[in-house]
Amino acid sequence: MHIPFVDLKSQYHSLKPEMDAAIASVLEDTAFIGGTHVSRFEEEFSRLYGVKHCISVANGTDSLYIIMKMLGIGTGDEVITAANSWISSSETISQTGATPVFADVHPGYYSMDETLLEALITPRTRAIIPVHLHGQMVNMDAVMDIAARYKLHVIEDCAQSHFSEFRGKRAGTMGIAGSFSFYPGKNLGAYGDAGCIITNDDELAEKCRMYARHGALQKHKHEIEGINSRMDGLQAAVLNVKLPHILRWTESRIRNAAAYTHALKGIGDLVLPVVRPDSMHTFHLYVIRTARRNELAIWLKEKGIETAIHYPTALPLLPAYSRLGLSAKDFPVSASHQDQILSLPMYPELTVEMIEYIAGQIKMFFN
Numbered sequence: 001m002h003i004p005f006v007d008l009k010s011q012y013h014s015l016k017p018e019m020d021a022a023i024a025s026v027l028e029d030t031a032f033i034g035g036t037h038v039s040r041f042e043e044e045f046s047r048l049y050g051v052k053h054c055i056s057v058a059n060g061t062d063s064l065y066i067i068m069k070m071l072g073i074g075t076g077d078e079v080i081t082a083a084n085s086w087i088s089s090s091e092t093i094s095q096t097g098a099t100p101v102f103a104d105v106h107p108g109y110y111s112m113d114e115t116l117l118e119a120l121i122t123p124r125t126r127a128i129i130p131v132h133l134h135g136q137m138v139n140m141d142a143v144m145d146i147a148a149r150y151k152l153h154v155i156e157d158c159a160q161s162h163f164s165e166f167r168g169k170r171a172g173t174m175g176i177a178g179s180f181s182f183y184p185g186k187n188l189g190a191y192g193d194a195g196c197i198i199t200n201d202d203e204l205a206e207k208c209r210m211y212a213r214h215g216a217l218q219k220h221k222h223e224i225e226g227i228n229s230r231m232d233g234l235q236a237a238v239l240n241v242k243l244p245h246i247l248r249w250t251e252s253r254i255r256n257a258a259a260y261t262h263a264l265k266g267i268g269d270l271v272l273p274v275v276r277p278d279s280m281h282t283f284h285l286y287v288i289r290t291a292r293r294n295e296l297a298i299w300l301k302e303k304g305i306e307t308a309i310h311y312p313t314a315l316p317l318l319p320a321y322s323r324l325g326l327s328a329k330d331f332p333v334s335a336s337h338q339d340q341i342l343s344l345p346m347y348p349e350l351t352v353e354m355i356e357y358i359a360g361q362i363k364m365f366f367n
């Protein structure tokens, strides 16, 4: 058996007639940039999230940068993000001119540890970027409470947490804005790069839209200098075909995670994912932990099972951040996890047989 880490092909095949027709219609309409597919996506996505505004952009890195820039964050400011994440969560802070400050992750839930935030706040702190890593929610009540007391903005990085929920509220709807990526392998993925911003703040929405479109809301009326960050029509058309299925796919991910957890209980020194109480984890990734991670990954590869590591080096320990002079002892949880975590194949199309095969091979490894 060969089990890929992500399988985008079986999802395409399950939607092929509709998908091919949608792509053909973009070509026929020559609606390559902007146009009806893009505006339909923005309307549908904001309707699904119950928010006033959805601003489509080129990718989920730009969305973070644009939000911060339009909140006035820049040189001399500090922004707190998670020590374990994809580098977009921190490089966008530097892009604005501000300095990233890293909070370690929770030892059991993997996303940002809210209990460490207050100690990291200085007079220069302007914002917090909670990252709902793997699809696991950050404790947003605690984050919003701290942010209110210190008058900080909260920008949710929802690139791995489409439709995750904390106490009945969806990721991206609690902070001033939510940032989404539709990179092909994300829970809702386009067929290229794409992203969006959601917000209920009218002024921020208008600024973000203007900045992402060369500083102009109307052609040739450039109020400010901006950047070029647009979702193209093909990506919007692909996302419009997928949107009606996303909640069903999310349920399948949750079901698959439960099947893994059932099949992997009590094996060796394995630590299995635990869902934060009062929240819905949407399992962008199913991450296990073992002291024998590297050996296990090789064993699974030999059995035809692809795995991955998210991420092999905690952000503050990357060469990119050597200027900050941080070390492993500043981030004990992220630093110890980076050598133990392993992401197993996870997608809605995984079958019971595949999960049982993977669990069986893991059992054999430990025996």
Ligand SMILES: *Cc1c(COP(=O)(O)O)cnc(C)c1O
Binding pocket: 059, 060, 061, 062, 085, 086, 088, 089, 131, 157, 159, 160, 180, 181, 182, 183, 193, 194, 195
């Ligand atoms: C994927 C990802 C991003 C960036 O999204 P792109 O669309 O690839 O630019 C940002 N943050 C996190 C946590 C991600 O996983």
